Amino acid sequence: xxxxxxxxxxxxxxxxxxxxxxxxxxxxxxxxxxxxxxxxxxxxxxxxxxxxxxxxxxxxxxxxxxxxxxxxxxxxxxxxxxxxxxxxxxxxxxxxxxxxxxxxxxxxxxxxxxxxxxxxxxxxxxxxxxxxxxxxxxxxxxxxxxxxxxxxxxxxxxxxxxxxxxxxxxxxxxxxxxxxxxxxxxxxxxxxxxxxxxxxxxxxxxxxxxxxxxxxxxxxxxxxxxxxxxxxxxxxxxxxxxxxxxxxxxxxxxxxxxxxxxxxxxxxxxxxxxxxxxxxxxxxxxxxxxxxxxxxxxxxxxxxxxxxxxxxxxxxxxxxxxxxxxxxxxxxxxxxxxxxxxxxxxxxxxxxxxxxxxxxxxxxxxxxxxxxxxxxxxxxxxxxxxxxxxxxxxxxxxxxxxxxxxxxxxxxxxxxxxxxxxxxxxxxxxxxxxxxxxxxxxxxxxxxxxxxxxxxxxxxxxxxxxxxxxxxxxxxxxxxxxxxxxxxxxxxxxxxxxxxxxxxxxxxxxxxxxxxxxxxxxxxxxxxxxxxxxxxxxxxxxxxxxxxxxxxxxxxxxxxxxxxxxxxxxxxxxxxxxxxxxxxxxxxxxxxxxxxxxxxxxxxxxxxxxxxxxxxxxxxxxxxxxxxxxxxxxxxxxxxxxxxxxxxxxxxxxxxxxxxxxxxxxxxxxxxxxxxxxxxxxxxxxxxxxxxx
Numbered sequence: 001x002x003x004x005x006x007x008x009x010x011x012x013x014x015x016x017x018x019x020x021x022x023x024x025x026x027x028x029x030x031x032x033x034x035x036x037x038x039x040x041x042x043x044x045x046x047x048x049x050x051x052x053x054x055x056x057x058x059x060x061x062x063x064x065x066x067x068x069x070x071x072x073x074x075x076x077x078x079x080x081x082x083x084x085x086x087x088x089x090x091x092x093x094x095x096x097x098x099x100x101x102x103x104x105x106x107x108x109x110x111x112x113x114x115x116x117x118x119x120x121x122x123x124x125x126x127x128x129x130x131x132x133x134x135x136x137x138x139x140x141x142x143x144x145x146x147x148x149x150x151x152x153x154x155x156x157x158x159x160x161x162x163x164x165x166x167x168x169x170x171x172x173x174x175x176x177x178x179x180x181x182x183x184x185x186x187x188x189x190x191x192x193x194x195x196x197x198x199x200x201x202x203x204x205x206x207x208x209x210x211x212x213x214x215x216x217x218x219x220x221x222x223x224x225x226x227x228x229x230x231x232x233x234x235x236x237x238x239x240x241x242x243x244x245x246x247x248x249x250x251x252x253x254x255x256x257x258x259x260x261x262x263x264x265x266x267x268x269x270x271x272x273x274x275x276x277x278x279x280x281x282x283x284x285x286x287x288x289x290x291x292x293x294x295x296x297x298x299x300x301x302x303x304x305x306x307x308x309x310x311x312x313x314x315x316x317x318x319x320x321x322x323x324x325x326x327x328x329x330x331x332x333x334x335x336x337x338x339x340x341x342x343x344x345x346x347x348x349x350x351x352x353x354x355x356x357x358x359x360x361x362x363x364x365x366x367x368x369x370x371x372x373x374x375x376x377x378x379x380x381x382x383x384x385x386x387x388x389x390x391x392x393x394x395x396x397x398x399x400x401x402x403x404x405x406x407x408x409x410x411x412x413x414x415x416x417x418x419x420x421x422x423x424x425x426x427x428x429x430x431x432x433x434x435x436x437x438x439x440x441x442x443x444x445x446x447x448x449x450x451x452x453x454x455x456x457x458x459x460x461x462x463x464x465x466x467x468x469x470x471x472x473x474x475x476x477x478x479x480x481x482x483x484x485x486x487x488x489x490x491x492x493x494x495x496x497x498x499x500x501x502x503x504x505x506x507x508x509x510x511x512x513x514x515x516x517x518x519x520x521x522x523x524x525x526x527x528x529x530x531x532x533x534x535x536x537x538x539x540x541x542x543x544x545x546x547x548x549x550x551x552x553x554x555x556x557x558x559x560x561x562x563x564x565x566x567x568x569x570x571x572x573x574x575x576x577x578x579x580x581x582x583x584x585x586x587x588x589x590x591x592x593x594x595x596x597x598x599x600x601x602x603x604x605x606x607x608x609x610x611x612x613x614x615x616x617x618x619x620x621x622x623x624x625x626x627x628x629x630x631x632x633x634x635x636x637x638x639x640x641x642x643x644x645x646x647x648x649x650x651x652x653x654x655x656x657x658x659x660x661x662x663x664x665x666x667x668x669x670x671x672x673x674x675x676x677x678x679x680x681x682x683x684x685x686x687x688x689x690x691x692x693x
Contacts, residue, residue, distance in 0.1 A: 023094035028087050031101035032073040038100075042067045042091060049091040054102075075133075075184050075191065076102065106133035106184045108149065110158035118161040120152075120196055124183070133184045134158070140177035140198055143169055147179070147198065162198060163229060174270075175199075203230045203267035207277040211249075214281050215322065216257040216288040222249040223265055223277070230267035237261050240276075258285035289329050292322035294390070294397035300620060301676045302373045302401050304384075310338060310372040313386070313401040317348060317368040320361050320392060328360035329393030331367060338372030339388040361392060369399050377438050379405035379678070380469030402619075404677045406470040410436040412446065414464065418479040420490065427452040427480070434466040434474070442466060452480045459556035471679065481554055489553035493519035495529065497547065497561050506568040510535040515547055515559075522551040540567040540656075541638045571654040573643035577609040582650075583684045585615040597665050598686045600657035605640065610670045610682050613649040619678060623649065627673035634666030636688055642670075657688045 024045035032038040042049065045067070052059040052071065059071040076085065085102035088095055112129060115121040136149060148165045152158060157165070168175050176199045183192045205227030213220045225233070234243040235250055239262055246265070255261065259282065266276045297316045305311040323329055333341040333356060340354040344366040354370065361367060371388045378384030384403035389396060416430035434443045450462040462478045499513035517525040533545040543563045550556040576582070581598060600606060616622055623644060630642040630653040640654040651670055665685035673679050 024091050024096060026087075026089055026091075026096035026098050028098050028100050031103070032085075033103045034073045034075050034105050036073055037070055038073055039064065039068050039070050040087060040089060040098075042069070042089070042096075046092050049089045051090045053088045055085045073102070075106065075189065076104070104133070106135045106182070108134040108136075108153050108158070110134050111156065113159045115159040116161045118163055118199075119157075119159050120162055120179075120181070120198075121158055122196075124194055130185070135182050135184075136179060137182055137193070138178075138180035138195075140179045144172065144175040144177040145169060145198065161227070163227065166198060203227065203269055203275075205229065205267060206275050207233065207265050207267060209265075209277060209279050212263075212279070212281050214284050216284045216286070216324075217255050218251070218253040219255065219261070219263075219281050219283065220249050220251055221263060221265075221279075221281075224248065225267055227267075229269065231269035233265060233267055235263060235265045237263055240264060255283050257283050259283050287327055288322070288324045289327050289393045290323065291320050291329060291392050291395045293395060294318040294392075296397045296399055298399060298620060299401040301404050304377065304403050305373045305375045307375065312338060312370055313373050314370045315368065315388075315399045317344070317366040318390070318397065320363060320365045320367065323363050323393065325363050328362060330358060331361045331390070331392045332358040333369060333388060333390055335388035335398075336371050336386040338370065340371070341367055341369045341388075341390060343367055367392065371399075371401065373401055374403050376403065377406040377470065378403045379471075380438060382406075382438065382469075402676075405679060406438045406468065407472060407677060407679060408437045409472040409474040410434050410439075410442060410445075410466045410468050412464050412466055412474050412476045414476060414478050416478075418481075420481050420483050421452065421454065423457060423482050423484055424454055427454050429462075432464055434464075436466075436468040436472075438470065439468045442468060452482065454482055457482050457484065457554060459550065459554070471681070479556070481556065483554050489521050489551065490555065491520050492555035492557040493517050493522070493525050493549050493551050495547050495549060495557050495559040497559055499561075501562040501564070503564045503566060504535075504537055506537060506540050506565055508537050508565075510537050510563065512545075517547075517549045517557070519551040519555075521553065525549050525551065535563045535565070537565050539638055540565045540640055567640045569640070571607070571641040571643075573652050574646045576645055576648065576650060577607045577652060581606060582609040582611050583682055584611045585680070585682050596684050598684060600655070600686055600688050602657055602659050602688060602690055604657045605654065606657075607652050607654050608668070608684070609645065610651045610653070610672075611649070612651065612672065612682075615680070616649050616674065619674070619676065621674040621676040621678060623651070624673050624675045628670060629672075630668065630670045632666060632668050634661070634686075636661045637666050637668065637686060639668075655686065657686070660688050660690050 025043040026040065028040040029038045040052065048063065049061060049069065052061055054074060055076050057074040057076065059074070061069040061071050064070050083102050084099045087098050087100055110121060110132065140147060146167050147162065152165050176197060178195055178197050180193065180195045205225055208224045208226070209221065210224055211222040233246050235246045236243050260280065262278065262280050264276050264278050295318065299313055299315065302313055303311045320329065333339055340356055342351050342354045343359065343361055344351045348366050367390060369388045369390050371386050374384045374386050376382035376384050385400055387398055387400040389398045411434065413433045415432060421427060432446060434446050436442050446464055446466045448462060448464055450460065452460045459479055459481045462480060463475060464478070465473065465475045467473045496516045498515060502513065504510060515526070515529060517529045519525050529547050529549045531545065531547055533543065535543045535545065543565065545561045545563060547559045548556065583596060598608060612623065628642065628651050630639055632639050636658045638656045638658065640656055642651065642653045644650065645652050651672065653668065653670070655668065665687040667683055667685055669681055669683045671681050
């Protein structure tokens with residue numbers, strides 16, 4: 001092949017000032033997979049390339065003629081997919097560069113460390129401490145088991161016991177199968193195969209003793225097990241001579257006092273017993289004057305006390321158990337105002353007087369406590385909790401009562417009500433007050449929105465909003481009509497909406513049902529009604545249609561109709577959303593902003609969960625039936641449905657993302673009421689990103 005360098009002169013002009021060539025052109029296949037053949041293409045080159053590299057790894061090129069050179073994509077230390085590798089070619093004194101999409105065939109990235117005996121990597125020796133990659137070349141027999149490799153990678157569990165990630169085939173209680181692997185060491189470039197036999201047989205875990213509580217003639221032993229491969233548990237107190245089926249806690253009775261006992265426990269299944277855990281204890285000697293723990297039933301949602309009449313909260317009696325007959329156990333009470341107790345010696349048929357004086361009780365006596373409820377609500381930062389502690393023979397139980405939450409909104413009073421205001425006279429608000437059942441006078445909390453343009457005739461609306469410390473919101477409005485002179489006609493027209501509020505199904509046709517407007521002076525003003533607001537039945541959600549009309553005296557009337565478009569799709573509530581789409585309520589508060597930002601794409605429909613488990617558990621409460629509401633505070637989001645996740649304390653909301661409106665995130669809020677009259681709000685934010693732009 002001849003290369004025409006364009007040389008046309010016999011003289012050497014060292015002062016050439018023209019444009020120099022940019023060198024040969026380089027292109028390549030748009031994408032490649034490591035270990036597979038691919039091509040690069042040179043144009044305008046004089047000589048063959050002297051060297052080529054992919055992400056610094058030197059390539060072996062084969063000349064395929066016509067400027068095409070082929071090579072095998074090397075193994076590179078990189079993420080699992082979606083990366084771009086840089087191809088560099090040295091040719092004619094130039095280094096030309098082009099990027100190509102590169103896919104890794106070694107998708108997993110185990111860590112270094114000491115592997116568990118039941119892990120995939122047990123017994124695999126690596127020649128390097130640098131990062132390495134792994135791929136599965138042969139799956140275990142699916143007739144025996146399947147393994148969730150992706151979850152092992154997600155959990156970073158390559159060095160841990162593989163058993164939790166193994167699912168045996170239907171009908172099998174145990175099984176064994178082999179899988180083949182290859183390890184790519186990025187430091188050396190070596191690829192090493194190995195085979196691992198995966199077994200799921202007898203219990204492989206260890207029973208851990210958590211607590212031993214001895215009594216004179218028995219013991220209670222609590223234990224834990226760290227795996228899910230046990231069919232049950234059994235114990236022995238005669239060094240394995242006899243075994244008894246058990247569960248945690250093991251309750252031992254009819255033992256001899258002041259005696260040493262061995263306690264052995266093991267997990268078992270249909271194949272074998274597990275590892276035996278051994279411990280010991282000694283039963284108590286002498287008289288047993290320490291009762292068993294009390295079952296305390298606390299009270300929530302109790303009425304408030306008043307200064308004149310306290311609300312006395314009486315708790316469910318407890319029975320003294322676990323002490324010797326005819327043995328005295330000292331009893332006393334302490335706590336908040338009104339803390340007292342009384343004793344029954346005949347199983348609750350008769351009771352002694354309420355008292356604070358210490359006394360003695362015996363086996364099977366009943367004890368009941370009481371105290372005065374708080375004078376404050378349990379919400380709004382008020383102290384609505386009161387407690388009483390009962391001590392019987394050093395066994396302690398604390399009884400608490402919690403008052404109801406404040407759910408009453410403030411009351412806003414407007415001085416003067418609606419007003420006619422003479423044009424060009426400076427507007428001065430006549431005044432207002434706000435009072436609350438819990439917070440008292442909170443006029444300073446009122447926020448007034450809206451303006452009155454005294455230069456322009458017409459009606460203006462001022463909105464007055466007040467929020468108490470418990471989050472209850474009150475709102476009222478004042479209509480100020482700017483007139484030339486005070487009108488004798490102060491009665492506004494009346495708008496009547498046919499059908500009221502309406503619910504449609506997604507895809508239905510919206511047809512205005514009709515309306516009328518009548519005025520005592522001006523008569524029928526139906527033709528003068530101005531209708532504003534649109535209904536898009538293709539997108540579920542609430543839509544507001546507004547109807548306005550004014551009479552000849554300038555009296556204005558406005559009416560609204562809510563048209564709710566419900567989704568034609570029934571969205572499920574039987575499964576929890578993933579953790580990344582879950583907002584957790586984990587402390588007691590009237591309001592919680594999670595601070596987390598969820599990501600959605602335009603047109604995407606996803607479910608998000610509000611997990612109220614910790615909050616409700618802390619408060620010993622539950623969600624009131626259908627007493628929750630989710631709404632979006634952005635036109636870019638649409639709530640498609642809200643419901644309680646089956647069998648859980650989660651509230652699920654289905655959202656549809658619209659087009660990207662701006663770079664800000666959008667707020668989604670859940671308001672919920674519990675059976676204990678608690679109300680709370682929880683929020684998270686959604687950022688809509690068009691990843692295709």
